[in-house]
Structure formats: structure tokens, C-alpha cells
Amino acid sequence: MTRQLLMAVLCLGGLAACDKEPTAPTSSARPGGTGNPTTMPNNTGINTRDRADDAKTAGTQGQGTTDVEMTANIRKRVMATEMSVNAKNCKIVTQDGKVTLRGPVKDQSEKDDIGRIATDVAGVDKVDNQLDIQTNPN
Numbered sequence: 001m002t003r004q005l006l007m008a009v010l011c012l013g014g015l016a017a018c019d020k021e022p023t024a025p026t027s028s029a030r031p032g033g034t035g036n037p038t039t040m041p042n043n044t045g046i047n048t049r050d051r052a053d054d055a056k057t058a059g060t061q062g063q064g065t066t067d068v069e070m071t072a073n074i075r076k077r078v079m080a081t082e083m084s085v086n087a088k089n090c091k092i093v094t095q096d097g098k099v100t101l102r103g104p105v106k107d108q109s110e111k112d113d114i115g116r117i118a119t120d121v122a123g124v125d126k127v128d129n130q131l132d133i134q135t136n137p138n
Helices: 002-018 044-050 066-080 107-123
Strands: 091-095 098-105 127-132
Touching: 066 091, 066 098, 066 107, 066 127, 107 127
Parallel strands: 098 127
Antiparallel strands: 091 098
16 A cells, blocks of 8 residues: 555656746756856747648658658758758758758858759759748857
8 A cells, every 4th residue: 555655646746747847958057058047049930830731841751762862862962061050950851752941041042052952852843942041140
């Protein structure tokens, strides 16, 4: 009986901890941090856009060999460039041979370069470049 009571208390304690809001990491969590809280980016607008029924996301990536290879080839070529981290992390989704590019990039040059890479791999008229130029790049 005592063991069952102990298990119940532990489970309830764990559930109570799950109900708490996560806290933003502080700079003291990083090596050399000062201990001041860090403001986390607000991606609410972008995340809301990704919930649209017609939004191309990783979940809509085609699973056929051609689609997977096309996405991998584009990603490999983007990673071999000297672009920003955001540009290198853009979403590349290929479905039925059509490539959709999404996410923030530093400037028009990065948007054009990624679009050109995708067009070289997928072909003309097979790329939907939805990359967003950051309004406040760091």
C-alpha cells in the first residue's frame, strides 16, 4: 500500500511539473554568459502561416526517390555556400518534382542564390521561391 501511495505521489508531482510554462534560457546557460535573461524570438506569425492547409512543410515532402534526391542535392549545394545560417536552414520541400523554398534569408541575394540552385536541380518552372527577406537581420 505504501509503495502504491509513493508511486501515486511521484506521478502527480511529475504531472504538476508538466503543467508549468517553459522558461527562456538565460545567457548564463551559455559559456561566458552574464546571467541576464535572453529574449527568445517571436515566430508566431511565421508559425501561424505554416499551419495553413496549403503550406508546404517537411510533412509534405515527397517520399519518392526522385523527390528525396532532389531535396538532398539542393540542400547539399546550399550548405556548400557562404550564406547565413538562416539561409542554410531554409525549408526545401519537393513534392512530385516541384520544389518549394520557405523560411527567412538575410537579403535578396541569398533568396536569388537559393532559387538559382533549386532551379538548376529541379528545372525551370519547377521552383516556388517563398523565401522571406528578413526585415531586421542580425
